[in-house]
Amino acid sequence: MIRKLDEVNLNYAFPEVAFSEDYIIGTYQVRVKTSSIEKLALAIADEQTTGTWIKVANDSDDKRRTFGAKVVSIYEVPDAGADYAGDQPPMYVIQIAFPMANMGASLPMMLSTVFGNISASGMLKWIDVAFPEKYVRRFQGPKFGVEGLRKILGVYDRPLLNAMIKPNIGWTPDEGAEIFYQAARGGVDIIKDDELMPANESFCPLRERVTKFMEMEKRAFEETGERTLYAVNVTDGIDKIRDNALRAIEYGANCIMLNAYTAGQAALKMLADDPEINVPILAHVDFAGAYASATYTGISAPLVIGKLTRLAGGDFQINGHPWGKFPIPYKVFYRSFKAFTQPWWNIKPMMYACSGGTTQLVVKNCMDTLGTDIILAAGGGVHGHPDGSYSGAKSMRQAIDAALQGIDLIEYAKTHKELMRMAERLGPDVMKNFDLMK
CATH class of the missing domain: 3.30.70.150 (RuBisCO large subunit, N-terminal domain)
Incomplete structure (x- = not known):
């Protein structure tokens, strides 16, 4: 033949x-x-x-x-x-x-x-x-990205600070609003629902939660002159996600969050492409480990959480780092950051939020490695402060200031009591704080 x-x-x-x-x-x-x-x-x-x-x-x-x-x-x-x-x-x-x-x-x-x-x-x-x-070029990608987030908040010269409401679930809208207020007036730029908080359930309804949180955002702004984004979780069945987002915005939300790997990256793209949804979108990374944790099967982490989620339109995303409670290898951490941010024609950079055990003790590590166009996402690092969420937020901002000025954390803490109190609680061994995760 x-x-x-x-x-x-x-x-x-x-x-x-x-x-x-x-x-x-x-x-x-x-x-x-x-x-x-x-x-x-x-x-x-x-x-x-x-x-x-x-x-x-x-x-x-x-x-x-x-x-x-x-x-x-x-x-x-x-x-x-x-x-x-x-x-x-x-x-x-x-x-x-x-x-x-x-x-x-x-x-x-x-x-x-x-x-x-x-x-x-x-x-x-x-x-x-x-x-x-x-x-x-068929894709829009992030509507806001790094520069858009900075413009909304008016913060250009330091990493942004994010905190999630803790405990993860079980609080009432009134309890959550007070936690929000204390964190916001302490200096948190972005406050998000935990990924485990449903969009709209009877124990914490969407309308009541958003309305009360945004009242506290206004109150904190009047006191500090600093804006705070509230990333409200709109994750739900595919038939409800868009409606949840539109109603949250109607109630005053200035940011939304989607659990992108359970709802799907196509759902994220649907929200990002919608002209009526003109607020930043936080893509939450939960469930991505089911795709990206294996050596010989699945999808590489920088591809699935970085390149594809950025293409879908996430403005920023919660993700791990090597100094926290999850076993994130440095290679995955750094290559994922590059997939979030390096030039890509018309697609804006997506902001990397270092999360999963981010404390005052590792702020410098994250900044030294990735630079200052990042978000430091601290739940326990803010709300676990012995003097409460306000002091926890202040101590995180103080840790950021110390790193920006090139001053040793403990040396800086000698003149900043909130930072010293949290450093004493955490102790010098960063990883010992996460023994329960091992």
């Missing part, structure tokens, strides 16, 4: 050719024993586009030319030669190019195309995706 080059190379392309022809390139890490990595890569390309496990009647080369994926590259790590003596299955990095036309500007269809069925195919992990500029 004669097979010419155009047939042999039908499902292959160089990456630069794929980009020029409007393909999206998915990158995968694969650890598997196989007699032919070429056949495996082609099977992945087929499975996610025109093919299946058996030849079907209506398949054709014409369909594959238009809708089929192409194998862009295959790398073995290490690039084994005749001297290779390892007994583990090889590790491969495979790149597959998918036609933009297959998925349009739909995030769910992009996810289904690039990692749908193959996500269940064993030790295969989706580690990156590269979009042509034409594809990215």
Whole structure:
């Protein structure tokens, strides 16, 4: 049988050719024993586009030319030669190019195309995706982003301070409003519901909660001259999310929050693209660990929580750091920050909120690593202060001031009693405070 080059190379392309022809390139890490990595890569390309496990009647080369994926590259790590003596299955990095036309500007269809069925195919992990500029420009991304948040708050020369209402759940609107007021007058820029606080349940109704919190925002502003955003959780069934957001804004909310990985990134995009929802959106990271915690399966954290959520329109996002209560590797922390912020055509940077055990003792670590265009998100660090939330907020602002001025935290605390009181409570060993999480 004669097979010419155009047939042999039908499902292959160089990456630069794929980009020029409007393909999206998915990158995968694969650890598997196989007699032919070429056949495996082609099977992945087929499975996610025109093919299946058996030849079907209506398949054709014409369909594959238009809708089929192409194998862009295959790398073995290490690039084994005749001297290779390892007994583990090889590790491969495979790149597959998918036609933009297959998925349009739909995030769910992009996810289904690039990692749908193959996500269940064993030790295969989706580690990156590269979009042509034409594809990215179909998305709005964050409405506000870093500069927009700073403009709303009028704060340009320091990290922003965020606190979530603690305890997570169980408080009444009146109790929550008092916690809000004390934190706001102490210097917190953004106060959010905990991700466990439902949007609108009988024990803490949306209207009463938002109305009372925003009354306290006005009161604190009149005393301090500093604005506070209230990120009210609107997470709910998909049929209720938009209505929750619009009602929260009607009641006075100046920010909303969505649990983006349980509600879905498409729900986040729906809110971000809506012209009637003209307030910043906090994307909460809870549940992302179900996607991004494994070594050999799932999705890489910088991709799922950074690149994709930024594309969907999150203005800022709660995320972990290496000095807190969750085991966030430095690599994941830093690469995620880059996915949040590095230049990306029309897509504004998304602000990184260092959370999950952020205390006064680690403020300098976060600032030294990421700079000052970040949010320091402290729940226990504010509300766990021995003298209450007002002093806790002041102590966090004092820790920020110390880091900005290059003064040792304890030295600065000698003349700032709120900071000293919290430093004494926490003790010198940062990680001992999180023994209960281990």
